[in-house]
Structures are given as structure tokens and as C-alpha cells.
Amino acid sequence: MSGAGPNSTDCTGVVHYLKTAARDVERALDQLLPLPRLAPERELYFAMRYSLFAGGKRLRPALFFAALEAFGRERTPFLPFAAALEMIHTYSLIHDDLPAMDDDDLRRGQPTCHVRYGEALAILAGDALLTHAFALMLQPMAGAAPADQMAAAREVAWQAGIGGMVAGQAAEIVSLQSEVDEGLLTYIYQGKTSALFAAAVVSAAHLCGAAQEEIAALREYAKHLGLGFQIIDDVLDVEGDTAKLGKPVGSDEARELITFVTLYGCEAARQRAAQEAEAARCSLDIFGGSAAMLRQFPALLAERDH
Amino acid sequence: MSGAGPNSTDCTGVVHYLKTAARDVERALDQLLPLPRLAPERELYFAMRYSLFAGGKRLRPALFFAALEAFGRERTPFLPFAAALEMIHTYSLIHDDLPAMDDDDLRRGQPTCHVRYGEALAILAGDALLTHAFALMLQPMAGAAPADQMAAAREVAWQAGIGGMVAGQAAEIVSLQSEVDEGLLTYIYQGKTSALFAAAVVSAAHLCGAAQEEIAALREYAKHLGLGFQIIDDVLDVEGDTAKLGKPVGSDEARELITFVTLYGCEAARQRAAQEAEAARCSLDIFGGSAAMLRQFPALLAERDH
Numbered sequence: 001m002s003g004a005g006p007n008s009t010d011c012t013g014v015v016h017y018l019k020t021a022a023r024d025v026e027r028a029l030d031q032l033l034p035l036p037r038l039a040p041e042r043e044l045y046f047a048m049r050y051s052l053f054a055g056g057k058r059l060r061p062a063l064f065f066a067a068l069e070a071f072g073r074e075r076t077p078f079l080p081f082a083a084a085l086e087m088i089h090t091y092s093l094i095h096d097d098l099p100a101m102d103d104d105d106l107r108r109g110q111p112t113c114h115v116r117y118g119e120a121l122a123i124l125a126g127d128a129l130l131t132h133a134f135a136l137m138l139q140p141m142a143g144a145a146p147a148d149q150m151a152a153a154r155e156v157a158w159q160a161g162i163g164g165m166v167a168g169q170a171a172e173i174v175s176l177q178s179e180v181d182e183g184l185l186t187y188i189y190q191g192k193t194s195a196l197f198a199a200a201v202v203s204a205a206h207l208c209g210a211a212q213e214e215i216a217a218l219r220e221y222a223k224h225l226g227l228g229f230q231i232i233d234d235v236l237d238v239e240g241d242t243a244k245l246g247k248p249v250g251s252d253e254a255r256e257l258i259t260f261v262t263l264y265g266c267e268a269a270r271q272r273a274a275q276e277a278e279a280a281r282c283s284l285d286i287f288g289g290s291a292a293m294l295r296q297f298p299a300l301l302a303e304r305d306h
Numbered sequence: 307m308s309g310a311g312p313n314s315t316d317c318t319g320v321v322h323y324l325k326t327a328a329r330d331v332e333r334a335l336d337q338l339l340p341l342p343r344l345a346p347e348r349e350l351y352f353a354m355r356y357s358l359f360a361g362g363k364r365l366r367p368a369l370f371f372a373a374l375e376a377f378g379r380e381r382t383p384f385l386p387f388a389a390a391l392e393m394i395h396t397y398s399l400i401h402d403d404l405p406a407m408d409d410d411d412l413r414r415g416q417p418t419c420h421v422r423y424g425e426a427l428a429i430l431a432g433d434a435l436l437t438h439a440f441a442l443m444l445q446p447m448a449g450a451a452p453a454d455q456m457a458a459a460r461e462v463a464w465q466a467g468i469g470g471m472v473a474g475q476a477a478e479i480v481s482l483q484s485e486v487d488e489g490l491l492t493y494i495y496q497g498k499t500s501a502l503f504a505a506a507v508v509s510a511a512h513l514c515g516a517a518q519e520e521i522a523a524l525r526e527y528a529k530h531l532g533l534g535f536q537i538i539d540d541v542l543d544v545e546g547d548t549a550k551l552g553k554p555v556g557s558d559e560a561r562e563l564i565t566f567v568t569l570y571g572c573e574a575a576r577q578r579a580a581q582e583a584e585a586a587r588c589s590l591d592i593f594g595g596s597a598a599m600l601r602q603f604p605a606l607l608a609e610r611d612h
Contacts, residue, residue, distance in 0.1 A: 183531070
């Protein structure tokens, strides 16, 4: 019996929640992207599905479900939206791993998409996942007003693009040739991780016709949670276990990347992550008991080992 | 005074129309993607704008405007949608030009995006243009019902993604290692060119609340027009003028690409393009006089030199 209250660091409840969310979103992904019977595009689908089903915690769909729950809504009518969020996350990993970007050969212990299918098809698989995500988000969904659904998908486009993720990636690349201070690093981390967390929880809020102050609170929540996750990523890159991470430790150092750990050390980075976890929980104060699951996600930070 | 009737091959009217469409969409692009004042994402915007403003006929926005006209609608409220279509076209060119894809150093006589900004930023500029296009298409637009606007953006996602463009690109890459017959080539051409033409005219129809038979007719129109354009591209790659094309002629042959020209020769390819032009015009028979401008686009095929 889990006694996880709103401020608990016990994460057994959320770990179980992640498992059921992963099961649901993986089933949806499988149904929404079946292998075509005819030849011309089969290779493209293979590449898309290879990366989609290479594991992963399915954190963004789980956050999306937990936010729907905060508004008292079932996940079933919105499964295509959840699948779309995971497609966007997957596309970003495929493009990040490319030789011209991070040049990673392994992800979660498996060859990356471009190693397995070649660079050209990996670029296209990423493009296809990103594009198809919008086709899915824009399918009519029972219980969502079209104007709300438009706002939800628009939020995702903004957070995944120049308002968040791609901007963060670009800033990281440009920063490799310049001085990086904490302000720039925070900007990059918010883009790389907070932005898609925000896409997940804020799009759910839009779909449920949420009020502006609820949307603002969820955006704040995602900002802190994402920062915490990215900082723990830095720590794991130094202190982690290669087998659990599915990639070599020390890769940030090898790439001479400035991180919270290189700026302040592991201990201070862990403290900062704990502060972000607390700030994320506090952002939810305007919500009642229905946000209980959202309140538990920050507890994952203290327990993360991959 | 142009006497261009429905079956004319005189293209002075449409050439003028393309100029005003280009002026309108370029102004919209400039306003919708202003350079940010702060540093982190400036380089990304530079790369996006570099490719967006590198010229081009702005054919997709022009087709979009002409389709709006067929339904008696003004273009002004829908300028962000037109700009989005051009962003998607531009993203596809940036990614196509990458070393892992066509490896082109020049486009329209200028260095390609990755030559100018590096491969990593070029990949991200493409990703950002594609993503932001959806943010723009999903802005509230006066005179469009949200459900119609969702259908319009969903059509674009399908045609630009696994239902069209990306599928066509992937099929081309996979086909480099196999036998190519006319069926596969037609599939590739429809994906590479017809699909975004369809996105342009069919999304306009959705925004205007068109009937299913009108949408089907426009899809047919785009299919034939796109095929014709792609076949003329093949011819120009052999017979064209490097200065006008802004890239070397003979590049298909150098890459050992199978095209309509390598299969049947230039003369037969031109004849086939003319048949596609005629089929495109015939597809519009269910429309009245308001489709006059759409009827003139096929005339461009006979006159194209770049």
C-alpha cells in the first residue's frame, strides 16, 4: 500500500502509473501506424516503428494522461493525441542522434535509427513522425470542442518548435562555440525537456477547456519538472550505470559539453533538481485532489537511474 | 489583354498571378517570422529565413489562393495558412539538399542551407519550419469554422507526411537499390510534387467548407498538375539552362536516377506532361467561372524553363 501524499518522495505509485500509460500508448501507436501492405513506403514505416518501439518511459503520454485526470477526464478518446506526443519525442531523438548532431550510435542499448536504416531514411522517419503527429492530433476527438483541440495542437507546435524544443537544440549547438552561463543553460534545458512536458500537460488542459490560470500553473509545473529531469540527466551521465542508461557514461564530458554538473558538481546539481521537484509540486497548489498523480511525478527525480 | 480561356496554353495571366501571390506570401512570411531580439535562437531564425527568402515561385501559396478564389473567398484572412504551406515546402528542400539525401550545394544559384549554416542547424531549421507551419495553420482565422480548419491542417499533415511527400521521398531512396517501373515512378512523383499541390488546393477547399465532390476534384487536379511539373523537371534537368535553373543540368544522370526522361526520352516526357496538364484542366469541370485562375496553372507546364 503506497502512502504517497502530495509532498511524498515515494514514487511507487507513479512508477506503476507509467507502466499502464506505456501499455496504453504503445497499443495506440501500434494501431495508429500499421505496416502498409504495399512495398514503396514499407522501409519508412519500419524505420519509424523501429524507433517508436525501442522502449522508453513514455513520460510525455503519461504526463498527458495525468493532466487529463486532473480535469476528471478519461484517456481513451485522447489516445491518438498521446501517441502523437510520443511520436514527436521519438522524432526529436532520431534527429538528435544523427551524425551531424550528437552522433550517437546507441540509444537504450540498441543501434540508433540512422545506424540501422541509414541517414537518409532516419531523417525522413523523423520528418514523418513529426508530420503524422499533427494528423493524429487533428483527428476529431469525442468530448473536445474543435476550437479547444486546435489550441491544444497549436500549443504542441509552439513548444516543439521555435517556442521550445527546436530553439533549445539550436541554442545548444550555437553555444558549443561560446561561453555558457547558467541563464543560457536554463534556456537550453527548458527547450530540450520542459517544452515537451509543457506540450503534454497544457495540451491536455486545452482539450478539457481549462481556464487560463490552470494553463499557466501547468506550464510552470512543466518548466520545473523538465529542468529537474534534465539536471538529473547530467548527473547520470557522470554517476550512472552504462547498462541501465543504454549508452556510455561520460559522453557529455567527451563532447566537452557544459552542463549543470560541469558548472557546479554532482552534489549541487542533485540539490538543484530537488528544488525544481519541489517547485513543480507547488505549481499545482491551485488544483485539488484530482491532480494527485501529477503531484507524484517529481518524486521520480530522486529515484531516477536511467 | 490576355485572352486566356479555360483550355488556353497562354500563361501570361497566371505568371502575373504568381507575382502578386509571391509578394503577398513573402510579406506574410516576413511578418510571421521576425528575427528575435535575444541571442539564443537568432542563428536558427537566420537559417530559417535564409532558405525561406532564397527565391522560389511560391507556387503552393499561389495554388492555395487560386483555390480560395474558386470558392469566392479573399486571401487576406488566410495568409498565415499560405505562409505555412511555403514553410513546409522550404523545409522539404532544406532536408532534401542535405549530404545524406541529394547532397546539393546549390539551390537557385545560392549555397544551400547546410553549406551556409552547417548541417546541424540546417536539420533544425527544417524541423522548425515544419513545426511552426502547424502553429500558423492552427491560428484562429476569421471566416473558417474550427472544425473546417482542423480538417484543412490535417489534410496538409497527411499530404506532407506518410500520405504523400515523405512517403515519396522515402520510396525514391529505397528505389535507388531496385528496379523502377512507371508505376513506382508515378508513386514517387505524386508524393514529391502532387502531394503538396493537393495540400494547397484541398486545404483551401476545407477552409471554405467545400463539398466532398469538390475536394475530390481538386485532389485529382493536383495529382495531374504535380505529375506534369515533376516530368518537366526531368526534362529541364537534361535540356535546361544552368543559369536559369540555378543548379547544374545533368544532375539526375550523374546520380543515376531513373526518371520519365531516362525511361522514355525528352519528347515523350513532354507529351506526357501535356496530357497531365489537360487532365488537370478537365478535373475542374464541376467548377464554374470562379475556377478560372486554377484552370490557367497547367499552362505553366509548356512554358517552364526553371
